[in-house]
Amino acid sequence: MRWKVKEFLDSNNKTAYALWKASGLSRTTTYAIAQGDMEGVxxxxxxxxxxxxxxxxxxxxxxxxxxxxxxP
Structure with a gap:
């Protein structure tokens, strides 16, 4: 599996910071997901x-x- 959150944010002209504020998730979790670094949730x-x-x-x-x- 691969995260597409960064692409989704980019295509909607939004940032990980805005997602963090809107979601109620921790900053670390939000940025890890947006960068594709979170392996499981x-x-x-x-x-x-x-x-x-x-x-x-x-x-x-x-x-x-x-x-x-x-x-593969």
């Missing part, structure tokens, strides 16, 4: 991430917008 974290992005962009966010399956 709890459902609660994923839920806060989606809610924060929806709040920030005003758009419905699907898991496929944030994660991509990487196949």
């Amino acid at each position: 709890q459902f609660d974290t994923l839920s806060k991430l989606v809610e924060g992005l929806e709040k920030l962009t005003g758009k419905r966010v699907e898991i496929g917008d944030l994660l991509e399956v990487v196949r």
